[in-house]
Amino acid sequence: MNMSAPNAAPRKKDFPVSEVRRYLEPGPVVLVSSRCQGKSNIMTMGWHSILEFSPSLVGCVISSANHSFGMIRATGECVINLPTTALTDTVVNIGNVSGADIDKFAAFGLTAGKAKHVAAPLIAECHANFECKLYDDALIDEYNYFIFEVVKAHVAPQPEHPETLHYKGDGIFMISGGIINKKAMFRPGMR
Protein backbone atom coordinates (compact mmCIF):
# COMPACT_ATOMS: atom_id res chain seq x y z
CA MET A 1 0.00 0.00 0.00
CA ASN A 2 1.34 3.37 -1.00
CA MET A 3 0.90 5.52 2.11
CA SER A 4 1.48 8.72 0.15
CA ALA A 5 -1.44 8.09 -2.20
CA PRO A 6 -4.19 10.70 -1.83
CA ASN A 7 -6.71 8.18 -0.62
CA ALA A 8 -4.49 6.24 1.77
CA ALA A 9 -5.87 6.00 5.29
CA PRO A 10 -2.96 5.78 7.74
CA ARG A 11 -3.37 3.56 10.79
CA LYS A 12 -3.64 5.58 13.96
CA LYS A 13 -2.96 5.08 17.61
CA ASP A 14 -4.37 6.72 20.70
CA PHE A 15 -2.42 9.86 21.55
CA PRO A 16 -2.40 11.93 24.77
CA VAL A 17 -4.88 14.78 24.38
CA SER A 18 -2.64 17.05 26.45
CA GLU A 19 -0.04 16.92 23.66
CA VAL A 20 -2.10 17.85 20.62
CA ARG A 21 -0.02 21.05 20.43
CA ARG A 22 2.63 18.97 18.63
CA TYR A 23 0.34 18.92 15.62
CA LEU A 24 -1.75 22.07 15.96
CA GLU A 25 0.70 24.65 17.34
CA PRO A 26 2.73 24.93 14.10
CA GLY A 27 -0.40 26.35 12.46
CA PRO A 28 -1.54 23.80 9.87
CA VAL A 29 -4.70 24.11 7.85
CA VAL A 30 -7.14 21.58 9.30
CA LEU A 31 -10.38 19.99 8.17
CA VAL A 32 -13.27 20.22 10.60
CA SER A 33 -15.89 17.49 10.31
CA SER A 34 -19.32 17.59 11.87
CA ARG A 35 -22.58 15.66 11.90
CA CYS A 36 -26.08 16.94 12.57
CA GLN A 37 -29.52 15.49 11.84
CA GLY A 38 -28.08 12.58 9.89
CA LYS A 39 -25.84 14.65 7.63
CA SER A 40 -22.06 15.04 7.75
CA ASN A 41 -20.01 17.96 6.57
CA ILE A 42 -16.39 19.14 6.30
CA MET A 43 -14.89 22.63 6.29
CA THR A 44 -11.35 23.99 6.05
CA MET A 45 -10.00 26.02 8.95
CA GLY A 46 -6.84 28.00 9.53
CA TRP A 47 -7.73 30.30 12.41
CA HIS A 48 -7.07 28.18 15.48
CA SER A 49 -4.71 27.96 18.41
CA ILE A 50 -4.00 25.88 21.47
CA LEU A 51 -5.32 27.48 24.66
CA GLU A 52 -4.40 24.97 27.36
CA PHE A 53 -2.72 21.58 27.84
CA SER A 54 -5.07 20.12 30.47
CA PRO A 55 -7.91 20.28 29.86
CA SER A 56 -6.80 20.11 26.23
CA LEU A 57 -8.35 23.29 24.82
CA VAL A 58 -8.32 24.58 21.25
CA GLY A 59 -9.88 27.89 20.24
CA CYS A 60 -10.93 28.53 16.66
CA VAL A 61 -12.97 30.74 14.39
CA ILE A 62 -15.79 29.03 12.49
CA SER A 63 -17.39 31.75 10.43
CA SER A 64 -21.15 31.88 10.57
CA ALA A 65 -21.00 32.00 6.77
CA ASN A 66 -20.02 28.32 6.85
CA HIS A 67 -22.71 25.63 6.64
CA SER A 68 -20.78 23.86 9.44
CA PHE A 69 -21.36 26.73 11.87
CA GLY A 70 -24.96 25.82 12.64
CA MET A 71 -24.22 22.08 12.74
CA ILE A 72 -21.37 22.50 15.24
CA ARG A 73 -23.21 25.03 17.36
CA ALA A 74 -26.31 22.82 17.54
CA THR A 75 -24.43 19.64 18.43
CA GLY A 76 -21.49 21.14 20.36
CA GLU A 77 -19.23 18.62 18.65
CA CYS A 78 -16.75 18.30 15.82
CA VAL A 79 -13.57 16.53 14.80
CA ILE A 80 -10.44 18.48 13.87
CA ASN A 81 -8.60 16.47 11.22
CA LEU A 82 -5.00 17.10 10.14
CA PRO A 83 -4.43 16.72 6.38
CA THR A 84 -1.01 16.45 4.76
CA THR A 85 0.18 17.62 1.35
CA ALA A 86 -1.16 14.34 -0.11
CA LEU A 87 -4.58 15.97 0.31
CA THR A 88 -3.75 19.46 -0.97
CA ASP A 89 -6.23 19.51 -3.84
CA THR A 90 -8.91 17.97 -1.64
CA VAL A 91 -8.36 20.72 0.94
CA VAL A 92 -8.90 23.39 -1.73
CA ASN A 93 -11.94 21.59 -3.14
CA ILE A 94 -13.53 21.27 0.30
CA GLY A 95 -13.15 25.01 0.83
CA ASN A 96 -14.62 25.80 -2.57
CA VAL A 97 -18.06 24.30 -2.01
CA SER A 98 -20.77 24.44 0.61
CA GLY A 99 -22.01 21.44 2.55
CA ALA A 100 -25.49 22.80 1.99
CA ASP A 101 -25.18 21.64 -1.61
CA ILE A 102 -23.22 18.38 -1.53
CA ASP A 103 -22.02 15.51 0.63
CA LYS A 104 -18.29 16.27 0.79
CA PHE A 105 -17.26 12.79 1.96
CA ALA A 106 -18.88 11.26 -1.12
CA ALA A 107 -17.86 14.05 -3.50
CA PHE A 108 -14.16 13.86 -2.59
CA GLY A 109 -13.80 10.13 -1.93
CA LEU A 110 -13.11 10.54 1.78
CA THR A 111 -13.79 7.82 4.33
CA ALA A 112 -15.90 8.67 7.38
CA GLY A 113 -14.53 6.82 10.41
CA LYS A 114 -16.38 6.31 13.65
CA ALA A 115 -15.35 8.54 16.53
CA LYS A 116 -15.38 7.32 20.11
CA HIS A 117 -16.93 10.25 21.99
CA VAL A 118 -18.67 12.37 19.34
CA ALA A 119 -21.13 11.74 16.52
CA ALA A 120 -19.01 13.73 14.06
CA PRO A 121 -16.99 11.47 11.74
CA LEU A 122 -13.21 11.11 11.60
CA ILE A 123 -11.65 11.67 8.16
CA ALA A 124 -9.71 8.45 7.78
CA GLU A 125 -7.31 9.83 5.14
CA CYS A 126 -5.96 12.51 7.50
CA HIS A 127 -2.80 12.05 9.56
CA ALA A 128 -4.55 12.78 12.86
CA ASN A 129 -8.08 13.18 14.20
CA PHE A 130 -8.98 15.12 17.30
CA GLU A 131 -12.47 14.57 18.75
CA CYS A 132 -13.77 17.83 20.20
CA LYS A 133 -16.60 18.94 22.44
CA LEU A 134 -17.65 22.55 22.86
CA TYR A 135 -16.15 23.78 26.13
CA ASP A 136 -17.02 27.48 26.17
CA ASP A 137 -19.37 29.42 23.91
CA ALA A 138 -18.71 32.85 25.47
CA LEU A 139 -17.21 34.35 22.30
CA ILE A 140 -19.31 32.66 19.63
CA ASP A 141 -21.80 35.47 19.19
CA GLU A 142 -19.22 38.22 19.01
CA TYR A 143 -16.33 36.56 17.15
CA ASN A 144 -17.60 33.18 15.87
CA TYR A 145 -14.94 31.89 18.27
CA PHE A 146 -15.44 28.37 19.61
CA ILE A 147 -13.44 26.94 22.49
CA PHE A 148 -13.29 23.15 22.23
CA GLU A 149 -11.95 20.48 24.52
CA VAL A 150 -10.11 17.71 22.70
CA VAL A 151 -11.54 14.60 24.35
CA LYS A 152 -9.80 11.97 22.22
CA ALA A 153 -6.84 12.03 19.82
CA HIS A 154 -5.96 9.53 17.09
CA VAL A 155 -2.54 10.01 15.47
CA ALA A 156 -0.58 8.03 12.87
CA PRO A 157 2.78 7.22 14.50
CA GLN A 158 4.64 7.68 11.21
CA PRO A 159 5.87 9.95 9.80
CA GLU A 160 6.78 11.72 13.02
CA HIS A 161 6.75 15.06 11.22
CA PRO A 162 4.03 14.90 8.57
CA GLU A 163 4.20 17.35 5.67
CA THR A 164 1.48 19.82 6.63
CA LEU A 165 -0.09 22.74 4.76
CA HIS A 166 -0.05 26.26 6.18
CA TYR A 167 -2.29 28.79 4.52
CA LYS A 168 -1.00 32.28 3.66
CA GLY A 169 -4.15 33.59 2.01
CA ASP A 170 -4.68 34.36 -1.69
CA GLY A 171 -4.43 30.72 -2.75
CA ILE A 172 -0.89 30.21 -1.45
CA PHE A 173 0.07 27.40 0.91
CA MET A 174 3.37 27.16 2.73
CA ILE A 175 4.53 23.57 3.20
CA SER A 176 6.24 22.46 6.38
CA GLY A 177 9.96 22.01 5.92
CA GLY A 178 12.86 20.66 7.93
CA ILE A 179 13.14 20.24 11.66
CA ILE A 180 15.54 21.99 14.03
CA ASN A 181 16.12 20.23 17.32
CA LYS A 182 17.06 22.72 20.03
CA LYS A 183 16.18 20.49 22.98
CA ALA A 184 19.63 20.81 24.48
CA MET A 185 19.43 24.61 24.51
CA PHE A 186 16.18 24.84 26.44
CA ARG A 187 16.32 25.42 30.16
CA PRO A 188 14.60 22.59 32.08
CA GLY A 189 10.85 23.10 32.28
CA MET A 190 10.77 25.67 29.47
CA ARG A 191 10.06 23.40 26.53
Place this chain on the structure above:
Amino acid sequence: MNMSAPNAAPRKKDFPVSEVRRYLEPGPVVLVSSRCQGKSNIMTMGWHSILEFSPSLVGCVISSANHSFGMIRATGECVINLPTTALTDTVVNIGNVSGADIDKFAAFGLTAGKAKHVAAPLIAECHANFECKLYDDALIDEYNYFIFEVVKAHVAPQPEHPETLHYKGDGIFMISGGIINKKAMFRPGMR
Protein backbone atom coordinates in the same frame (compact mmCIF):
# COMPACT_ATOMS: atom_id res chain seq x y z
CA MET B 1 25.51 43.97 4.39
CA ASN B 2 24.57 40.33 4.77
CA MET B 3 20.82 40.37 5.30
CA SER B 4 20.88 36.81 6.58
CA ALA B 5 23.23 37.65 9.44
CA PRO B 6 21.60 37.15 12.84
CA ASN B 7 21.76 40.83 13.69
CA ALA B 8 20.65 42.23 10.35
CA ALA B 9 17.71 44.62 10.59
CA PRO B 10 15.69 44.39 7.36
CA ARG B 11 14.15 47.59 6.01
CA LYS B 12 10.39 47.55 6.32
CA LYS B 13 7.46 49.15 4.60
CA ASP B 14 3.97 49.91 5.77
CA PHE B 15 1.68 46.94 5.21
CA PRO B 16 -2.14 46.73 5.27
CA VAL B 17 -3.23 45.63 8.74
CA SER B 18 -6.14 43.68 7.26
CA GLU B 19 -3.63 41.31 5.63
CA VAL B 20 -1.44 40.33 8.58
CA ARG B 21 -2.86 36.80 8.19
CA ARG B 22 -0.26 36.28 5.43
CA TYR B 23 2.38 36.17 8.15
CA LEU B 24 0.50 34.96 11.23
CA GLU B 25 -1.96 32.41 9.87
CA PRO B 26 0.72 29.80 9.02
CA GLY B 27 1.44 29.56 12.75
CA PRO B 28 4.96 30.95 13.28
CA VAL B 29 6.54 31.42 16.68
CA VAL B 30 6.52 35.15 17.36
CA LEU B 31 8.27 37.48 19.77
CA VAL B 32 6.03 39.77 21.80
CA SER B 33 7.63 43.00 22.96
CA SER B 34 6.19 45.29 25.60
CA ARG B 35 7.11 48.38 27.60
CA CYS B 36 5.87 49.42 31.03
CA GLN B 37 7.19 51.91 33.58
CA GLY B 38 10.34 52.59 31.56
CA LYS B 39 11.30 48.93 31.07
CA SER B 40 11.02 46.83 27.92
CA ASN B 41 10.61 43.09 27.67
CA ILE B 42 10.30 40.29 25.11
CA MET B 43 8.59 36.90 25.30
CA THR B 44 8.14 34.02 22.86
CA MET B 45 4.62 33.06 21.85
CA GLY B 46 3.14 30.24 19.81
CA TRP B 47 -0.51 30.18 20.83
CA HIS B 48 -2.12 32.77 18.60
CA SER B 49 -4.55 33.04 15.73
CA ILE B 50 -6.17 35.55 13.46
CA LEU B 51 -9.76 36.35 14.49
CA GLU B 52 -10.85 38.96 11.95
CA PHE B 53 -9.58 40.89 8.91
CA SER B 54 -11.17 44.30 9.67
CA PRO B 55 -10.73 45.31 12.36
CA SER B 56 -7.48 43.34 12.23
CA LEU B 57 -7.83 41.10 15.28
CA VAL B 58 -5.37 38.58 16.71
CA GLY B 59 -6.13 36.42 19.74
CA CYS B 60 -3.34 34.92 21.81
CA VAL B 61 -2.45 33.28 25.09
CA ILE B 62 0.01 35.15 27.29
CA SER B 63 0.45 33.00 30.34
CA SER B 64 0.25 34.84 33.64
CA ALA B 65 3.50 33.05 34.49
CA ASN B 66 5.26 35.40 32.06
CA HIS B 67 6.75 38.65 33.29
CA SER B 68 5.21 40.23 30.17
CA PHE B 69 1.66 39.39 31.29
CA GLY B 70 1.44 42.18 33.85
CA MET B 71 3.19 44.68 31.57
CA ILE B 72 0.83 44.05 28.67
CA ARG B 73 -2.28 43.92 30.82
CA ALA B 74 -1.35 47.21 32.50
CA THR B 75 -0.55 49.09 29.29
CA GLY B 76 -2.97 47.33 26.91
CA GLU B 77 -0.21 47.38 24.29
CA CYS B 78 2.42 45.18 22.70
CA VAL B 79 4.20 44.51 19.43
CA ILE B 80 4.06 41.09 17.77
CA ASN B 81 7.36 40.57 15.96
CA LEU B 82 8.02 37.85 13.38
CA PRO B 83 11.47 36.25 13.65
CA THR B 84 13.02 34.06 10.97
CA THR B 85 15.41 31.14 11.28
CA ALA B 86 18.30 33.65 11.40
CA LEU B 87 17.12 34.29 14.97
CA THR B 88 16.50 30.68 16.06
CA ASP B 89 18.97 30.65 18.94
CA THR B 90 17.80 34.08 20.07
CA VAL B 91 14.20 32.82 20.14
CA VAL B 92 15.21 29.94 22.40
CA ASN B 93 17.31 32.19 24.62
CA ILE B 94 14.46 34.69 25.01
CA GLY B 95 12.15 31.90 26.16
CA ASN B 96 14.72 30.57 28.62
CA VAL B 97 14.96 33.65 30.83
CA SER B 98 12.59 36.02 32.59
CA GLY B 99 12.38 39.73 31.91
CA ALA B 100 12.17 40.18 35.66
CA ASP B 101 15.89 39.35 35.77
CA ILE B 102 17.44 40.88 32.65
CA ASP B 103 16.98 43.39 29.84
CA LYS B 104 16.49 41.05 26.90
CA PHE B 105 17.20 43.67 24.22
CA ALA B 106 20.62 44.31 25.73
CA ALA B 107 21.32 40.68 26.63
CA PHE B 108 20.63 39.38 23.12
CA GLY B 109 21.90 42.29 21.04
CA LEU B 110 18.50 43.26 19.69
CA THR B 111 17.60 46.73 18.49
CA ALA B 112 14.53 48.45 19.91
CA GLY B 113 12.82 50.47 17.20
CA LYS B 114 10.24 53.13 17.79
CA ALA B 115 6.64 52.17 17.13
CA LYS B 116 4.12 54.65 15.74
CA HIS B 117 1.04 54.00 17.88
CA VAL B 118 2.27 52.11 20.95
CA ALA B 119 5.03 52.61 23.50
CA ALA B 120 6.20 49.00 23.15
CA PRO B 121 9.34 48.72 20.99
CA LEU B 122 9.67 47.06 17.59
CA ILE B 123 12.37 44.40 17.34
CA ALA B 124 14.32 45.72 14.35
CA GLU B 125 15.94 42.36 13.54
CA CYS B 126 12.58 40.68 12.90
CA HIS B 127 11.04 40.35 9.44
CA ALA B 128 7.79 42.06 10.46
CA ASN B 129 6.41 44.07 13.37
CA PHE B 130 2.74 44.38 14.22
CA GLU B 131 1.75 47.13 16.65
CA CYS B 132 -1.13 45.93 18.82
CA LYS B 133 -3.65 47.46 21.20
CA LEU B 134 -5.81 45.42 23.55
CA TYR B 135 -9.25 45.14 21.96
CA ASP B 136 -11.12 42.78 24.28
CA ASP B 137 -10.13 41.51 27.72
CA ALA B 138 -13.17 39.26 28.23
CA LEU B 139 -11.15 36.03 28.35
CA ILE B 140 -8.00 37.20 30.12
CA ASP B 141 -9.03 36.12 33.60
CA GLU B 142 -10.21 32.68 32.58
CA TYR B 143 -7.77 31.70 29.82
CA ASN B 144 -5.00 34.35 29.78
CA TYR B 145 -6.42 35.04 26.34
CA PHE B 146 -5.85 38.53 24.93
CA ILE B 147 -7.64 39.85 21.85
CA PHE B 148 -5.53 42.53 20.17
CA GLU B 149 -6.21 44.87 17.30
CA VAL B 150 -3.24 45.28 14.96
CA VAL B 151 -3.14 49.04 14.47
CA LYS B 152 0.03 49.27 12.35
CA ALA B 153 2.09 46.73 10.39
CA HIS B 154 5.71 47.02 9.26
CA VAL B 155 6.89 44.29 6.88
CA ALA B 156 10.14 43.70 4.98
CA PRO B 157 9.13 43.36 1.31
CA GLN B 158 11.77 40.68 0.71
CA PRO B 159 11.89 37.75 0.96
CA GLU B 160 8.22 37.34 0.13
CA HIS B 161 8.13 34.05 2.03
CA PRO B 162 10.52 34.39 4.98
CA GLU B 163 11.82 31.21 6.60
CA THR B 164 9.75 31.09 9.77
CA LEU B 165 9.94 28.85 12.84
CA HIS B 166 6.95 26.78 13.96
CA TYR B 167 7.14 25.25 17.40
CA LYS B 168 6.14 21.62 17.99
CA GLY B 169 6.94 21.48 21.70
CA ASP B 170 9.74 19.58 23.39
CA GLY B 171 12.48 21.74 21.89
CA ILE B 172 11.62 20.94 18.27
CA PHE B 173 10.95 23.60 15.66
CA MET B 174 9.51 22.93 12.24
CA ILE B 175 10.89 25.27 9.58
CA SER B 176 8.69 26.63 6.83
CA GLY B 177 9.33 24.96 3.51
CA GLY B 178 8.26 25.38 -0.08
CA ILE B 179 5.22 27.16 -1.42
CA ILE B 180 2.30 25.65 -3.35
CA ASN B 181 0.32 28.11 -5.43
CA LYS B 182 -3.27 26.93 -5.85
CA LYS B 183 -4.73 30.30 -6.77
CA ALA B 184 -6.17 28.99 -10.01
CA MET B 185 -8.08 26.22 -8.22
CA PHE B 186 -9.89 28.49 -5.78
CA ARG B 187 -13.41 29.57 -6.55
CA PRO B 188 -13.67 33.39 -6.76
CA GLY B 189 -14.11 34.95 -3.35
CA MET B 190 -12.94 31.85 -1.48
CA ARG B 191 -9.24 32.68 -1.12
